Amino acid sequence: NFQDVGTIAQLQESFLFWRIATGGPGLPDEAAPWISSMPIWQDFLSEEEIWQVILFLYDYTGRRPRSWEE
Numbered sequence: 001n002f003q004d005v006g007t008i009a010q011l012q013e014s015f016l017f018w019r020i021a022t023g024g025p026g027l028p029d030e031a032a033p034w035i036s037s038m039p040i041w042q043d044f045l046s047e048e049e050i051w052q053v054i055l056f057l058y059d060y061t062g063r064r065p066r067s068w069e070e
Helices: 005-010 013-022 047-061
Strands: none
Touching: 005 047, 013 047
């Protein structure tokens, strides 16, 4: 749940981009526990639009991207 402050605080930007772009349906069984109901957005949003969604999520939750030091 990307609206959950705790979730956003634990995830790196690259994971958020991957999850939004590729979604969860259709991942191979080996992908468990990464399977989710997230729809695939890469066919509908440009890379720039996906990054805009990610920036909105950080703003909405009041969090910032996770750094390597954290």
